[in-house]
Amino acid sequence: MGVAGLDGKTIASPTTKTVRKLPIYYRLFYTFASVLVQCVVLPTVSRLFGALNKNSKKSPDLVKSYPSLKGLKIRIFYPPTHSPSSSSDAPKFPTLLTIHGGGFVLGSPRDNDLWNRTFSTTHNFLVIALDYPKAPGSPYPTAIHSLESLTHLILSDSSLPIDKSRLALAGWSAGGNLSLSLSQLPSIRPLISAVIPIYPVVDFATATSLKLSTRRYKPSLGGFRARGRDFLLPMMGWFNWAYLYPGTSCHEPLLSPIYARREDLPKNIFMIACEMDLLAAESWRMISKLAGKRVPLPEEAVGKQDPGKKGELITHHDERFTWEVKNEEEGMRYKWLLVPDAVHGYDQDSIGTIMRGDKEGMEDAVIKTEKVARMVGEWLLEGPLKEQRTD
DSSP, X not given: OOOBOTTSOBOSOSBOSBOOOOOHXXXXXXXXXXXXXXXXXXXXXXXXXXXXXXXXXXXXXXXXEETTEXXXXXXXXXXXXXXXXXXXXXXXXXXXXXXXOSTTTSOOGGGGHHHHHHHHHHHTOEEEEEOOOOTTTSOTTHHHHHHHHHXXXXXXXXXXXXXXXXXXXXXXXXXXXXXXXXXXXXXXXGGOSEEEEESOOOOSSBOHHHHHHHSOOOGGGOGGGGOSSOTTHHHHHHHHHHHOOTTOBTTOTTTOGGGSOGGGSOSEXXXXXXXXXXXXXXXXXXXXXXXXXXXXXXXXOOSOSSOOOTTOXXXXXXXXXXXXXXXXXXXXXXXXXXXXXXXXXXXXXXXXXXXXXXXXXXXXXXXXHHHHHHHHHHHHHHTTTOOOOOO
């Protein structure tokens, strides 16, 4: 992704082959920030959030961990038709494993409780939110292999009503990256029918300055979305420093999935990006490459300049925003969706904090969150996770 310094300026060439070592003053600052946020801020917020939402309808039905990975708790959302049963012929459900975002440094499976609960209820899915160890204590590729171990523990857990023939993986931001990385592993790839990366980072080799030039800026929207600076920018230097050792190749497919071979990824991928996000263009390029379509140039801007109507998605007749390529014989489906007028993280539980009082932006985000989640469920059930008839 290139390395952004404290002032937001990129410390990288347009194409970065390896991660470069930051000056000592940046490293000291990021070390202090990591200790402060992970050891003080996040535990305090988590306790407060838990107290305020103890009886919330969005809470999971079960939170558990496994002895070999005690520090990684999973959050389980049963579908509405589930009823506890010890019978071996109890119904199994299509299952979605989700991975939260946070730049590989922050975040918790709790962050997506509302999305996970709503998805489970709407589509009658078993949804399991995964956790992973955070950087800088657990830099690349530790999280990927921890998720691998956790996934195998979940799939061997007979108490969970998982239909193992109908298993999908989704993730947001850094979690979107991890979903694509995890699904490349030989022990995981055969188990996963589909991946849904949501505004993921997929290319660490392209410099931040080039990424910034490809996103849309729309002052006419007003509020938070009218800003002329991507709000991710000040955090990117910290996140990159924490996750990546100097000397790491930015072209490694597990780190930058855009460089992965088609055959090393699941055959069904639904890539979702935000129009007002510096990460959008790389997702567009990756899914276009996988689908065999024209691959946009690295400097090609996403979407369009004119704002759309509140809550509206563009789902037909404009390939800048949506398309799908299918190969029924090979069982392959690649789908692209660009969410118009949306910023990175628009669908998170913390949307109120992200939008900072922008009522119009919040209303737009809530409507689009519901629509996109519905599209994801329908796409899975009509395609990769379609129930096979036995009669």
